Amino acid sequence: MIQQTAATAAAALALAKGVPGSGLQAPKPKFFTPAEFALVDEMSDMIIPTDAQSGGARAAGVAAFIDGRLAEAFEKDEPQRWRAGIQAVEALSQEMHTKTFMGSTPEQRLALLTRLAAAESDPKTPAEKFFGQIKGATIRTYYTSKIGIHDDQRYKGNVIQPGDYAGYDAT
Amino acid sequence: MTVIRFRASQDQEVDLGRTYDAVVVGSGAAGGMAAHVLTSQGMKVLLLEAGKKIPIEQELRSMEWPYDHPRRGEAPPGYHAIRFNEYNVRQPPYATKSAFKHVFSYVGGWGGSDYVKNILVDEKDHPYTGTRYAWVRARLLGGKTNIWGRLALRLSDYDFKGKTHDGYGEDWPISYADIEPYYDKVDLYLGISGHRENLPHLPDSLFQRPNKLTAAEVTLRKSLATMGRTLTPYRAGVTTDGVKNRYRSKCFGRGACGRRPGGCDIHAAFDSPTGLIYPAMDTGNLTLRTNSVAHEVVVDPSTGKARGISFVDAQNHKTYEAKAKVVILAASTLESARLLLLSKSRQYPNGIGNSSGHVGHNFCEHVMGPGVTGLVKELVGAEPTLDDGKPGGFYVPRFRNLQDKQPGFIRGYGFEGGAGFSIFPDSAWNTPGFGGQFKKSVRDHAGAFISMGGFGEVLARYENYMDLDPAVKDAWGIPVLRFHYQFSDNEKKMCEDMANAGKEMFEAAGIEVVGVDKNILTEGWSIHELGTARMGTDPKTSVLNQFQQSHDVKNLFVVDGSSHVSASCQNPTWTIMALAWRSCEHLADEFKRGNL
Numbered sequence: 058m059i060q061q062t063a064a065t066a067a068a069a070l071a072l073a074k075g076v077p078g079s080g081l082q083a084p085k086p087k088f089f090t091p092a093e094f095a096l097v098d099e100m101s102d103m104i105i106p107t108d109a110q111s112g113g114a115r116a117a118g119v120a121a122f123i124d125g126r127l128a129e130a131f132e133k134d135e136p137q138r139w140r141a142g143i144q145a146v147e148a149l150s151q152e153m154h155t156k157t158f159m160g161s162t163p164e165q166r167l168a169l170l171t172r173l174a175a176a177e178s179d180p181k182t183p184a185e186k187f188f189g190q191i192k193g194a195t196i197r198t199y200y201t202s203k204i205g206i207h208d209d210q211r212y213k214g215n216v217i218q219p220g221d222y223a224g225y226d227a228t
Numbered sequence: 229m230t231v232i233r234f235r236a237s238q239d240q241e242v243d244l245g246r247t248y249d250a251v252v253v254g255s256g257a258a259g260g261m262a263a264h265v266l267t268s269q270g271m272k273v274l275l276l277e278a279g280k281k282i283p284i285e286q287e288l289r290s291m292e293w294p295y296d297h298p299r300r301g302e303a304p305p306g307y308h309a310i311r312f313n314e315y316n317v318r319q320p321p322y323a324t325k326s327a328f329k330h331v332f333s334y335v336g337g338w339g340g341s342d343y344v345k346n347i348l349v350d351e352k353d354h355p356y357t358g359t360r361y362a363w364v365r366a367r368l369l370g371g372k373t374n375i376w377g378r379l380a381l382r383l384s385d386y387d388f389k390g391k392t393h394d395g396y397g398e399d400w401p402i403s404y405a406d407i408e409p410y411y412d413k414v415d416l417y418l419g420i421s422g423h424r425e426n427l428p429h430l431p432d433s434l435f436q437r438p439n440k441l442t443a444a445e446v447t448l449r450k451s452l453a454t455m456g457r458t459l460t461p462y463r464a465g466v467t468t469d470g471v472k473n474r475y476r477s478k479c480f481g482r483g484a485c486g487r488r489p490g491g492c493d494i495h496a497a498f499d500s501p502t503g504l505i506y507p508a509m510d511t512g513n514l515t516l517r518t519n520s521v522a523h524e525v526v527v528d529p530s531t532g533k534a535r536g537i538s539f540v541d542a543q544n545h546k547t548y549e550a551k552a553k554v555v556i557l558a559a560s561t562l563e564s565a566r567l568l569l570l571s572k573s574r575q576y577p578n579g580i581g582n583s584s585g586h587v588g589h590n591f592c593e594h595v596m597g598p599g600v601t602g603l604v605k606e607l608v609g610a611e612p613t614l615d616d617g618k619p620g621g622f623y624v625p626r627f628r629n630l631q632d633k634q635p636g637f638i639r640g641y642g643f644e645g646g647a648g649f650s651i652f653p654d655s656a657w658n659t660p661g662f663g664g665q666f667k668k669s670v671r672d673h674a675g676a677f678i679s680m681g682g683f684g685e686v687l688a689r690y691e692n693y694m695d696l697d698p699a700v701k702d703a704w705g706i707p708v709l710r711f712h713y714q715f716s717d718n719e720k721k722m723c724e725d726m727a728n729a730g731k732e733m734f735e736a737a738g739i740e741v742v743g744v745d746k747n748i749l750t751e752g753w754s755i756h757e758l759g760t761a762r763m764g765t766d767p768k769t770s771v772l773n774q775f776q777q778s779h780d781v782k783n784l785f786v787v788d789g790s791s792h793v794s795a796s797c798q799n800p801t802w803t804i805m806a807l808a809w810r811s812c813e814h815l816a817d818e819f820k821r822g823n824l
Contacts (some may be wrong), residue, residue: 096671106663113667146798192662196656223440
C-alpha cells in the first residue's frame with residue numbers, strides 16, 4: 058500500500074497546523090522558537106505548496122524535520138546559519154513592508170520571496186543566501202517524504218518485480 | 229514475498245599452531261575467489277580479514293523507504309564524508325585533525341550514509357599521506373564487494389596487448405584466449421546480466437536475463453548504432469535468473485542499487501561472502517579469522533620462502549603469526565603493495581617480492597568526472613513509469629583508438645549512464661524559482677533526463693607510485709602508504725574528448741544537452757585502483773609471473789588488482805576474479821606436485 062489515504066493526509070495537515078478543535082497539537086519545536094518555526098513552515102510551503110496533485114511542504118512536515126536535524130546538529134554553526142538567515146528575512150520584511158514576515162499579507166510574503174528568488178543564481182545578501190538554504194532543505198525533505206514520493210512523484214519503484222523488469226528490450 | 233536466508237556454516241576453529249596449506253589475506257573479490265578455488269581443490273585454507281563480520285542485511289536494508297528512516301538515510305550527527313573540495317584543497321591525511329567523530333571517504337556522502345557507516349573505514353584510523361587521493365576502503369568480510377557498482381565487464385586483446393596495438397607500456401603476459409575460459413567460469417558460478425553485442429573490444433559474457441532500457445535509452449541506442457557505436461544495458465554482476473547458491477536470491481528489480489552507495493540485502497548482486505566465502509566454508513576446508521590486520525609476510529630465513537603472515541588483532545592489539553605453505557595476498561591493489569613493502573627482511577631488504585624495485589609502481593586506474601546531461605523533450609509531462617527497478621542503467625563501450633587514431637591521446641574510455649524516473653527527482657536541484665510552477669516543473673521533468681559519465685584509462689607509469697611513509701602510522705601502529713601520483717596530459721586530453729563526444733552523441737540523438745561537466749574528479753575517485761605489483765615475463769620489470777606468482781618467492785602469490793599491467797577502461801572486478809581463478813587452479817596443481 059503506497060497510496061496515502063485522504064484521512065491521513067488531512068491528519069498530517071491538521072497536525073502541522075495545529076488546527077483548533079481537531080484534537081491535534083503541533084509538537085513544540087526542538088530548535089526553532091515558535092516564531093522561527095512558523096516562518097520556516099510558511100516559507101517551505103510557499104516553495105512547495107499544495108496543489109491539485111499533492112500536499113505541499115507543510116503537509117509533508119518539512120519544517121519539523123529540519124527542526125529535528127538542527128536540534129541534533131554536530132556542527133553548531135549550521136543551526137546558527139539558519140537563525141541568522143531567518144533574522145535576515147525578518148529584516149527584509151520590515152524594510153519592504155514594515156511588518157514581520159508572518160504578520161505580512163500573503164501578497165507581501167510572495168513579493169518578498171519573489172525578490173529573493175530573482176537572485177537565486179547569484180545570491181549576495183544574507184536573505185538571498187538563506188533562500189537557497191531553505192529551498193535546498195525543502196527539496197531534500199519534501200521529495201523524501203511519503204507525500205513527495207507517492208502523491209507527488211507517484212514513484213513506481215522499490216517494489217518486487219517477480220517477473221521481467223519493466224522497460225524496453227535492447228533490440 | 230519472503231526471501232529465505234540461510235545462515236552461513238559455522239566458522240572453523242582457528243588454530244594458529246597449525247601450518248595451513250595456504251593463508252589468504254583479504255576477503256574481497258580476489259581473496260574470496262582464492263578461498264573458493266583452493267578449498268574446492270581440497271586445500272586447507274586460512275582466510276584473514278582485517279575488518280569485522282557484520283550482519284550485513286541489517287546494515288543495507290535495501291527496501292527501506294527514506295521516510296521510514298529517522299534521518300532520511302543520513303548517519304547520526306558527528307559523521308562526516310569528505311567532500312570533493314576537501315580532497316582538492318587539503319593534502320592527505322584528510323581526517324587526522326577533523327573535529328568530527330568519524331570521517332568517511334566521499335562515498336559516504338552519496339546520500340544514505342547511515343547504510344555504509346559500518347562498511348567504509350573511518351579515515352581517522354586509516355590515514356595516508358602524499359599527493360591528493362580519494363582512497364575508498366571497506367574493511368569488513370567481503371570488503372568493497374559489499375557495496376560495489378556491479379558493472380561487470382571483460383577485457384579484450386585491445387587491453388591485454390595494448391603495447392602491440394599502440395606501442396605504449398607493456399603487454400600483459402596473457403592474452404584473451406588464456407583468460408576466456410575463466411571469465412566463463414566466473415559468469416556461470418556467480419551470474420551476470422547483459423545483452424550480447426558481439427564487440428571485439430568488449431567480449432560478451434555468458435549472460436543471464438538482461439536489464440531493460442528506458443525510453444530515452446532506446447532513443448540513444450538507436451542513434452548511436454548509426455554512428456557505429458553501442459549503448460548496451462548495464463552488464464551487471466547480478467544474478468537475474470538465479471544461481472545454485474543457497475545464500476543468494478535472484479534479482480527482483482527492487483532498484484535500491486542505484487539510490488545509495490550500493491549493496492544488496494538479498495545478495496542478487498555479487499558479494500564475496502555469499503558468492504564465494506560461505507560456499508567455500510561448506511567444503512569444510514576454509515577457516516576464517518576476522519579482525520586480523522596483516523602487516524608482514526614472514527620469511528623462513530633458511531629457505532627464503534614465505535612462512536606465513538604476521539598480523540595484529542584489531543580488537544586486542546596483540547600480534548600473532550599464521551603459518552602456511554603458500555601465502556596469497558588479496559588485500560586490494562594498494563594494501564597488497566603496502567604489505568609487500570612492509571615485509572622487509574635480511575633476504576628482502578626492499579620488501580618481499582621486490583627485487584625489481586617495481587612494487588608500488590606502475591599504478592593505474594580510471595579517470596572520471598566529465599559527463600553530459602540531456603533532456604528528452606518528448607518525455608516531459610509523461611506518466612511516471614518504473615525506470616529504476618533494475619541493477620543498472622546503460623554502458624557505452626569504448627569507441628576511441630580502436631580502428632582510428634586520436635590526435636590528442638592514446639587508449640579510450642567508456643560511459644556509464646542512466647535515464648528516467650527514480651526515487652528522487654534530482655532535477656529539482658537545478659529547477660529555478662518556487663511555488664506551484666516550480667513544483668509542476670519538477671514533476672513534469674522528473675523522468676525526462678538522461679545522463680552519462682566517462683571512465684577513462686589512466687596510463688600505467690613507473691613514476692606514479694606509492695611507498696611507505698617513514699613517520700605516519702595507522703591505528704594499529706603500521707606504517708601507512710604515501711602517494712606520489714597525478715594525472716598527466718594523456719588523461720586531461722582524454723577528458724576533454726569525453727565531454728565533447730558525450731555532447732555530440734546526445735545532440736545526434738536529438739537530445740537537448742542541458743549540462744556538460746568538464747571537471748576531472750580527484751585521483752582515486754573511480755575506486756578502480758590497479759597496478760603496483762604487475763605481472764610480466766621479465767623479473768627485472770615486473771613483480772609477478774602470468775599466474776600472479778612472485779618472480780622472487782615461489783610460494784607467494786598476489787591475486788588482486790595489483791597484478792594488472794594496464795587499467796584498460798573497463799571496470800576491473802570480473803577480470804580480478806577470472807585471473808584469480810586461473811592462478812589459483814595453477815597454484816593448486818603446483819602445490820599437489822610439490823613445486824611450491
